[in-house]
Amino acid sequence: MSTVITGLFDNASQATLAIYRLEALGVSEADISVVANDSYAKEDFAVDEGTKAAEGGILGAASGGIIAAIVGGFTAVGTVATGGTGLLVAGPLVAAFAAGGAGAAVGGTLGAAIGAFIPEHEIKYYEDAIEKGSILIGVKYSSDNKNAIEEILNNAGASNVSTA
Numbered sequence: 001m002s003t004v005i006t007g008l009f010d011n012a013s014q015a016t017l018a019i020y021r022l023e024a025l026g027v028s029e030a031d032i033s034v035v036a037n038d039s040y041a042k043e044d045f046a047v048d049e050g051t052k053a054a055e056g057g058i059l060g061a062a063s064g065g066i067i068a069a070i071v072g073g074f075t076a077v078g079t080v081a082t083g084g085t086g087l088l089v090a091g092p093l094v095a096a097f098a099a100g101g102a103g104a105a106v107g108g109t110l111g112a113a114i115g116a117f118i119p120e121h122e123i124k125y126y127e128d129a130i131e132k133g134s135i136l137i138g139v140k141y142s143s144d145n146k147n148a149i150e151e152i153l154n155n156a157g158a159s160n161v162s163t164a
Helices: 012-025 065-072 092-107 120-131 146-155
Strands: 003-009 032-037 075-077 087-090 135-141 159-163
Touching: 003 012, 003 120, 003 146, 012 032, 012 135, 012 146, 032 120, 120 135, 120 159, 135 146, 146 159
Parallel strands: none
Antiparallel strands: 003 135, 003 159, 032 087, 032 135, 075 087
């Protein structure tokens, strides 16, 4: 059985750190979704050699594959599909917007696309946070790595870590 854990980050540095740590755990980029408002650029998610993202020995010489794939996969989602907020989206949520773009437009909210990834009662909270600049990361997990993923999201600075 597979489901999703989400975490909300205040900035791209925290979100990037979480993605690097998820990579070190062995989570595939196909299992990670990222949603940010369009005030961010792809470059905001890049980590260079001078940052502290390597704390704890999580980055090795071969690291960077997942973040490059995620950042390279960012798709700009326009205001029509989201009901007012332009977004950068990567991961399985891109497919949700592509397949359900019309449904999202009809619903008029980001919640129409992310509803499958977060508990329904929290959708409005996430919508507001993303509009204000927070970054949502959703990670598909199996029972063997659930606790490790929750720990990674919390330790990277996520608020409101939830399981859907």
